[in-house]
Amino acid sequence: MLLADNRKAARRLLEKRILFFGGKGGVGKTTCAAAVALAASREGRRVLLVSTDPAHSTSDIFERQFTREEREILPNLFGLEIDADFEASRYIAEVKEQVSKMFSPSMVGAASRQIDLAAAMPGVGDVALFDRLTTIISARNSAYDLVIFDTAPTGHTVRLLQMPEMLRAWIDALAAQRRRAVERDADSRGDDGGEDQPDPIVSALERRRQRLDEVRARLVEHRDTSFVLVLIPERLPIEETSRAAGTLAEAGIEIGAIVVNRVLPDGLSGEFYAARRRQEDIYRREIDHRFKTMDRIVIAQLESDVYGLNRLERISAQIIG
Amino acid sequence: MRWSELRRNVGDALHGLFYFRYEQDLRAEAIELNDLFLLMCYMEMVGLPNPVTLYLLEVYPHLLSEFHLWHRRMGVDHSPLAQIRCC
Numbered sequence: 001m002l003l004a005d006n007r008k009a010a011r012r013l014l015e016k017r018i019l020f021f022g023g024k025g026g027v028g029k030t031t032c033a034a035a036v037a038l039a040a041s042r043e044g045r046r047v048l049l050v051s052t053d054p055a056h057s058t059s060d061i062f063e064r065q066f067t068r069e070e071r072e073i074l075p076n077l078f079g080l081e082i083d084a085d086f087e088a089s090r091y092i093a094e095v096k097e098q099v100s101k102m103f104s105p106s107m108v109g110a111a112s113r114q115i116d117l118a119a120a121m122p123g124v125g126d127v128a129l130f131d132r133l134t135t136i137i138s139a140r141n142s143a144y145d146l147v148i149f150d151t152a153p154t155g156h157t158v159r160l161l162q163m164p165e166m167l168r169a170w171i172d173a174l175a176a177q178r179r180r181a182v183e184r185d186a187d188s189r190g191d192d193g194g195e196d197q198p199d200p201i202v203s204a205l206e207r208r209r210q211r212l213d214e215v216r217a218r219l220v221e222h223r224d225t226s227f228v229l230v231l232i233p234e235r236l237p238i239e240e241t242s243r244a245a246g247t248l249a250e251a252g253i254e255i256g257a258i259v260v261n262r263v264l265p266d267g268l269s270g271e272f273y274a275a276r277r278r279q280e281d282i283y284r285r286e287i288d289h290r291f292k293t294m295d296r297i298v299i300a301q302l303e304s305d306v307y308g309l310n311r312l313e314r315i316s317a318q319i320i321g
Numbered sequence: 322m323r324w325s326e327l328r329r330n331v332g333d334a335l336h337g338l339f340y341f342r343y344e345q346d347l348r349a350e351a352i353e354l355n356d357l358f359l360l361m362c363y364m365e366m367v368g369l370p371n372p373v374t375l376y377l378l379e380v381y382p383h384l385l386s387e388f389h390l391w392h393r394r395m396g397v398d399h400s401p402l403a404q405i406r407c408c
Contacts (some may be wrong), residue, residue, distance in 0.1 A: 006397075012403055013336070087374070091375065091378075092378065095378045098379065099379075099381075099382050102382065103382045107382050107385060108382070110385055110405075110406050110407055111381050111382040111385055111407060114381050114385070114405060115378050115381060118365075118374050118375070118377070118378055118381070119372050119375075119378075121365055121368075122375060123370065123372060124375050127372065127373075127374075127375040127376070129374070130376060137397075163372075166372060167372060167373055167376070170371070170373045171373055171376065173361070174358065174361055174362070174373070174377075176342070177354065177358040177361060178355075178358045179355060180354050181351055181354035181355035181357075181358050182355075184347055184348075184350050184351035184354055185348070185351035187344075187351070188344050188345075188346045188347035188348035188351050189344075189348075190344065200380070200383050201380045201383050201384070204379050204380045204383075205376075205380070208376050208379075285326055310348075
């Protein structure tokens with residue numbers, strides 16, 4: 001294994017401010033994200049490791065409790081497991097408070113019912129999750145040197161990253177429609193525009209859009225942000241990773257590295273090993289071929305599964321040295 | 322009445338008539354545009370998913386009065402939707 005290559009690729013990753021780890025379910029996204037987070041924190045950088053997967057496993061791998069609020073797990077290493085339901089209810093509480101400041105009590109009562117109903121709609125959790133992500137990403141003067149996102153399996157994450165684009169299109173369409181209606185209404189009353197109050201709905205939608213644009217600017221074609229795709233040398237993960245790489249490229253999101261996880265270690269013997277190894281070599285050549293333009297980090301399997309600091313350190317050592 | 326005065330009055334009347342029709346058309350168009358906007362906001366109630374529902378929560382109180390005007394315009398005295406109780 002070429003440790004030097006790993007190290008070079010890992011160095012480039014550690015120059016970033018925001019890293020996303022994604023890949024097919026079960027390939028070791030959390031392990032790799034945790035190992036890189038641990039390594040960076042040991043170098044004295046303030047690191048935040050965020051799990052966005054609804055089925056969190058960061059707590060299990062560190063054998064320390066992550067919570068839905070940020071907290072220090074190890075020196076310089078902070079952890080957060082985003083709870084979509086909790087974020088949705090927090091967001092809704094904030095909206096209600098704002099509304100109660102701006103409107104009459106009777107209006108507030110009616111609006112509250114409406115808000116509770118809307119909050120129960122499917123998909124609200126995803127948007128709330130994305131909203132929390134937005135807050136973390138767009139925080140100016142962030143308290144962290146590096147934020148690492150351990151994401152849910154590929155499909156969910158790609159959708160999450162396409163969200164600013166999609167939401168923006170919707171908000172633009174809504175704002176444009178509203179603006180047309182308001183302008184026409186002003187025309188019909190003979191107002192020539194100018195001195196009247198800006199429409200509160202258009203203003204609210206525009207504030208939203210600005211925030212989405214900020215996130216988009218940090219995600220897309222930004223030298224501080226990178227996506228790391230994790231896979232294992234098997235047919236299905238290779239195919240899924242290829243597709244994900246295509247989608248990310250289309251969305252303009254940089255792929256910082258491909259992590260080839262759980263390869264067979266060198267220097268073993270036996271027929272079973274030799275057969276597996278032959279099979280693996282084919283897939284590894286395939287990976288080298290398909291992702292030849294990208295940095296690759298290769299991680300060998302340990303003799304046991306990875307949880308707890310000791311084993312995590314051994315993975316870290318393979319990546320960073 | 323002098324000829325010039327008459328001419329001015331007729332001119333004003335035509336002007337008023339024209340602008341009355343014009344403003345009426347504009348108002349109708351404004352209402353139609355806003356109804357479409359309302360529909361876009363409340364799409365989920367007619368079974369079409371709307372991904373920005375959560376972000377629209379902030380503007381719901383504003384929409385509430387719009388919705389009230391809409392159902393009055395449609396000739397329904399009280400809100401036809403159990404979910405939206407504007408009056």
